[in-house]
Amino acid sequence: MKRIVLLASGSGSNVENIANYFKDNSLVTIASVFTNKRDAKVIDRCNRLNINCLFFNRESFSKSDCLLNIIKSMDPDLIILAGFLLKIPKNFVTAFPKKIVNIHPALLPKYGGKGMYGMHVHNAVKNNNEAETGITIHYVNENYDEGAIIHQAKASVFKEDTPEHIAEKVHALEYEHFPKVIDQILSN
Numbered sequence: 001m002k003r004i005v006l007l008a009s010g011s012g013s014n015v016e017n018i019a020n021y022f023k024d025n026s027l028v029t030i031a032s033v034f035t036n037k038r039d040a041k042v043i044d045r046c047n048r049l050n051i052n053c054l055f056f057n058r059e060s061f062s063k064s065d066c067l068l069n070i071i072k073s074m075d076p077d078l079i080i081l082a083g084f085l086l087k088i089p090k091n092f093v094t095a096f097p098k099k100i101v102n103i104h105p106a107l108l109p110k111y112g113g114k115g116m117y118g119m120h121v122h123n124a125v126k127n128n129n130e131a132e133t134g135i136t137i138h139y140v141n142e143n144y145d146e147g148a149i150i151h152q153a154k155a156s157v158f159k160e161d162t163p164e165h166i167a168e169k170v171h172a173l174e175y176e177h178f179p180k181v182i183d184q185i186l187s188n
């Protein structure tokens with residue numbers, strides 16, 4: 001049995017998509033979802049899906065080993081950042097080498113780094129008149145969005161596309177690719 005832990009800060013549509021993908025797979029289980037936002041929609045989704053979802057505060061994550069020890073006790077095979085917006089501290093990167101995977105809503109190394117998340121990314125892509133955008137699934141290291149790339153997928157951006165259209169295309173790519181890539185990593 002493979003155990004995954006997910007960290008999310010927002011709506012959690014990727015969490016739901018991943019949960020649905022694995023729901024009939026008896027070899028993979030979601031040990032828990034963790035969120036740093038008390039009012040994140042992901043909490044409602046997890047309640048509806050009957051998935052354990054725990055809130056943590058920033059200090060327990062960034063300034064101590066508190067959350068690290070809780071997650072270690074769950075013995076995860078993979079920690080998945082599904083719309084998680086805090087920087088991963090060094091103690092996590094050291095404790096879980098090649099076991100923390102992030103999805104970023106752009107074609108890294110473009111549009112990565114601090115402050116580049118969600119609609120900020122799609123607005124920047126639009127403002128720069130990019131002809132394409134996409135997703136990047138990558139391992140997490142100590143720097144924002146700089147870990148080794150595992151998988152990328154692209155979508156065209158047309159002149160008439162708004163940032164919201166771009167967001168929709170990127171989400172569609174995320175839903176299609178992220179669970180499959182997680183599945184592949186777990187199988188290796």
Ligand code: GAR
Pocket residue numbers: 008009010011012013014015082083084085103104105116117118170171174
């Ligand atoms: C996703 O598009 C994900 O790629 C992005 O946040 C969104 C979360 O959506 N992550 C980042 O921007 C990380 N830098 P969701 O909450 O509906 O899954």
